[in-house]
Amino acid sequence: MSNLKAFFNSITPISKESWNTLESLFIQKELKKGYNFIDAGQVAKEIGFLENGILRGFYRNDEAIEYNKHFFIGPCFIGGYASLITGRPNQIVQQALTDCKLQVASFTGIQKLYDTCPDIERAARILAEQFFVQKEQREIEIVLLDADKRYQIFQNDFPQLEQQIPQYHIASYLGITPTQLSRIRKRRTGK
Template sequence: MLAGIIKSIRKFTDLSEQEISEFIEMARIESYKPKSHFIRAGQIPTKFGIVISGLFRYVYISQEGKEFTKVFMPEGSFISSYSAMIAQTASHFFIEAIEESEVLVISYPNWQKLKSQNPQWNLLLLKLLEKGYSVKEKREREFLLLDAESRYRIFLEEYPELEKRVKQHMIASYLGITPIALSRIRKNMGA
């Protein structure tokens, strides 16, 4: 477990094993069953985490019950409704477990403490925010400029293993189409 967390953090910054161990000591491991929530829409978030095992998705649910999957978060991902957490406002989306999952979770006060003690944690945050912004910008561009089949092909290229782990209706909601439209696209592609 420790090796995977160190690898996830070191993708973004050069914190030492000792510094990462301090993070781990302030954190706790939480387990999630499929369909349970790390954060619920309407809840003021007080934590963020690193996915140790399993898979999550960020999902908006309309008043009519329609789902819109924002992103999938596999092992090694940092998960949070960060903007709601720092503003102390309700999250607009759910972070839902898709599989049996374990997350290393740190409270927002402990995170603030780490950042105040060591600027490398602020660098990690900056890198995470930059990555999140880049992903968001790319998704917006794809939705504005590409058709559904092109978006599906990009999904398969970027997440080759996820199609086996995620239900088709979730992929459809990620692509912004109906499950029937996704079935049609898959049939046309010979999938």
């Protein structure tokens, strides 16, 4: 739980009273490699704090082709955010690529704290703003930058991830084929 407290305090100071109330909402869980935190079509009810491990967020088209949208590396928050806010079915699956340790809470339970714990509401707003900026930046990168530049950004944003997950997941995230990724890597390393 100390990781969660440190994470919140790195965003904005949380009072002891607010922390005690918030902390009581979270339950420790583990998510084994290959299992999903949330599936497509499911209405999200919980938000998770990923203490350690790696998840991927992906969607699947009508031909069952998967497209990786995001990687989550602890510490960070996970969950079907659009579904949590709208109450509509989730579209992006969140799957564990490694065994993961989580703290999980009811999103409604957290929202109920906003009136009595303005510091919690402020933290939630800041997290939403950060999420929006990341999402917009990712959309710009995928549309305006070539694959070489996207790969360079991936390496900066996710150092060491290449050694921990299959290359086809990275290629999907970059919007290229595994063969294209292999060519880019060879050009960059000279091998």
